[in-house]
Amino acid sequence: QKEVEQDPGPLSVPEGAIVSLNCTYSNSAFQYFMWYRQYSRKGPELLMYTYSSGNKEDGRFTAQVDKSSKYISLFIRDSQPSDSATYLCAMSANFGNEKLTFGTGTRLTIIP
């Protein structure tokens, strides 16, 4: 079993819809949680960074962490065609070496 599980999709939604992307994990030591967006043939771009449990909002993006369920989510409101990309979750424990464990990514398409 992988430490981080992420549904690869593909996920297609109409423009303007709310998108929900999720990851589950098995390592209870993970404390730092990140979401990256990756356009085709490009490097990942950091979207959201969250420490421990709770919510964090940045514009149309909201990241949620539920450590009791080992479950993290990324919500995208008012989705736009430019949001079409692969979304990767990543997480790290506080081992002092900043190593990240990534999910496999979910491919998202926003249909105009």
Added chain:
Amino acid sequence: DGGITQSPKYLFRKEGQNVTLSCEQNLNHDAMYWYRQDPGQGLRLIYYSQIVNDFQKGDIAEGYSVSREKKESFPLTVTSAQKNPTAFYLCASSAGRGGRRYEQYFGPGTRLTVT
């Protein structure tokens, strides 16, 4: 502009040849990382370096080598011992200290094809 550059964008090599991928950053970051990305497998860590002249193996270091002689540079050599080298290679860096040390910033990647 601050950022991470990787070159070349596309690289083609014959089997049995070593090849070196370049990674340079001007973010003044202490830590640098190399990942490979394969379809359906996400990003896997090859090597990382938290400080100049020091580096550690990641999860899939076999067949790869690195050096960290300068803070700005972290080149990756894919040797002929790497059994399946065709992949998308990504370099990243992070501040390496402080509250946001887990935030890694990525370069544009190098797509290596070995035939």
